[in-house]
Amino acid sequence: MAKRIQFAHTGGSEVLELVDVSPSDPGPGEVRVKNEAIGLNFIDIYFRTGLYPAPSLPSGLGTEGAGVVDALGEGVTHLKTGDRVAYAQGPLGAYAEYHTLPADKVVVLPDSVDFDTAAACLLKGLTVQYLLRQTCPLKGGETILFHAAAGGVGSIACQWARELGVKLIGTVSSPEKAALAEKNGAWATIDYTREDVAERVRELTGGEMCDVVYDSVGKDTWELSLDCLKPRALMVSFGNSSGPVDGVNIGILNQKGSLFATRPSLNGYADTRERLEMMANDLFTMLESGKVKIDIAQRYPLEEAGKAQDAVQARKTTGSTILLP
Numbered sequence: 001m002a003k004r005i006q007f008a009h010t011g012g013s014e015v016l017e018l019v020d021v022s023p024s025d026p027g028p029g030e031v032r033v034k035n036e037a038i039g040l041n042f043i044d045i046y047f048r049t050g051l052y053p054a055p056s057l058p059s060g061l062g063t064e065g066a067g068v069v070d071a072l073g074e075g076v077t078h079l080k081t082g083d084r085v086a087y088a089q090g091p092l093g094a095y096a097e098y099h100t101l102p103a104d105k106v107v108v109l110p111d112s113v114d115f116d117t118a119a120a121c122l123l124k125g126l127t128v129q130y131l132l133r134q135t136c137p138l139k140g141g142e143t144i145l146f147h148a149a150a151g152g153v154g155s156i157a158c159q160w161a162r163e164l165g166v167k168l169i170g171t172v173s174s175p176e177k178a179a180l181a182e183k184n185g186a187w188a189t190i191d192y193t194r195e196d197v198a199e200r201v202r203e204l205t206g207g208e209m210c211d212v213v214y215d216s217v218g219k220d221t222w223e224l225s226l227d228c229l230k231p232r233a234l235m236v237s238f239g240n241s242s243g244p245v246d247g248v249n250i251g252i253l254n255q256k257g258s259l260f261a262t263r264p265s266l267n268g269y270a271d272t273r274e275r276l277e278m279m280a281n282d283l284f285t286m287l288e289s290g291k292v293k294i295d296i297a298q299r300y301p302l303e304e305a306g307k308a309q310d311a312v313q314a315r316k317t318t319g320s321t322i323l324l325p
């Protein structure tokens with residue numbers, strides 16, 4: 001038997017329960033991983049609360065982990081038992097000692113990347129890879145606005161943008177988070193809980209405004225984000241930490257300056273094993289060069305997954321959070 005976190009009803013963190021299960025054997029094309037570390041992501045909270053529906057209940061939770069291949073299903077050729085691996089996509093259930101998932105979602109870890117780092121950065125780092133290198137392939141010299149710049153995704157984005165020669169203006173909710181984002185390479189920060197964001201962007205850019213806005217906050221920031229863009233610039237809405245953006249009148253893109261808008265996801269970019277490996281190699285190269293460092297600011301035992309989620313939801317965390325089985 002092995003431990004896993006599951007939920008039978010959507011709701012607050014109290015719906016999460018630690019149960020004993022027998023780890024499922026991998027079917028054709030699948031692999032079972034013995035987790036050494038598990039990544040905690042805001043998307044896990046969307047599934048727990050029901051904003052994103054789980055395919056069935058009771059359900060496991062989490063999509064990110066790192067560990068050792070423990071068993072292989074038929075037809076898996078790119079992995080072998082004992083390989084050090086990580087994953088960031090696939091069926092819910094990573095909050096567990098063992099997780100069985102499609103082998104195509106699993107990447108082999110370079111020796112230089114330890115399990116804790118891999119679990120803390122695969123999902124968030126692949127997200128930054130597609131946001132900065134694919135959704136809008138930044139060349140250097142652009143000015144971008146990136147919300148929640150001291151969080152998990154934000155901390156990686158600040159460092160990667162600096163390396164690309166991009167001026168990243170990061171929004172944060174406290175002076176401590178501002179200092180952290182600036183240490184990570186943000187060109188400037190704005191406290192979006194106190195300051196007029198569009199006005200500050202106008203001052204910082206000498207009236208030019210931004211080439212791209214990356215908005216994971218959603219409901220609270222959608223409109224102010226549009227106000228921070230140059231004419232014909234790109235709005236990337238990629239999350240809902242304050243609630244989903246809904247009821248959008250597409251005419252607003254015209255009113256705010258013939259803007260472009262996209263709502264991307266990691267699954268839409270890492271949709272084949274080839275693309276996943278290309279993106280992971282890009283991330284691992286950034287880690288190995290030391291240009292991006294992963295700040296694991298919170299570690300919790302697996303059984304405290306609910307407490308860990310509460311801290312993230314209450315904006316009390318910075319950098320990445322992992323769970324240890």
Ligand SMILES: NC(=O)c1ccc[n+]([C@@H]2O[C@H](COP(=O)([O-])OP(=O)(O)OC[C@H]3O[C@@H](n4cnc5c(N)ncnc54)[C@H](OP(=O)(O)O)[C@@H]3O)[C@@H](O)[C@H]2O)c1
Pocket residue numbers: 040041042043123124127148149150151152153154171172173174177216217220238239240241242243264265266267312313314315316317318319
């Ligand atoms: N589409 C994709 O492919 C994709 C992939 C990964 C992540 N995401 C999104 O990226 C965002 C960041 O994910 P993460 O796991 O790295 O989390 P995180 O950034 O570590 O935590 C979320 C941060 O959002 C900010 N925030 C603003 N309003 C909030 C509110 N009402 N409630 C809670 N937090 C609020 C907080 O920073 P401040 O205190 O500084 O405001 C908080 O620390 C999430 O929205 C997530 O869904 C999207």
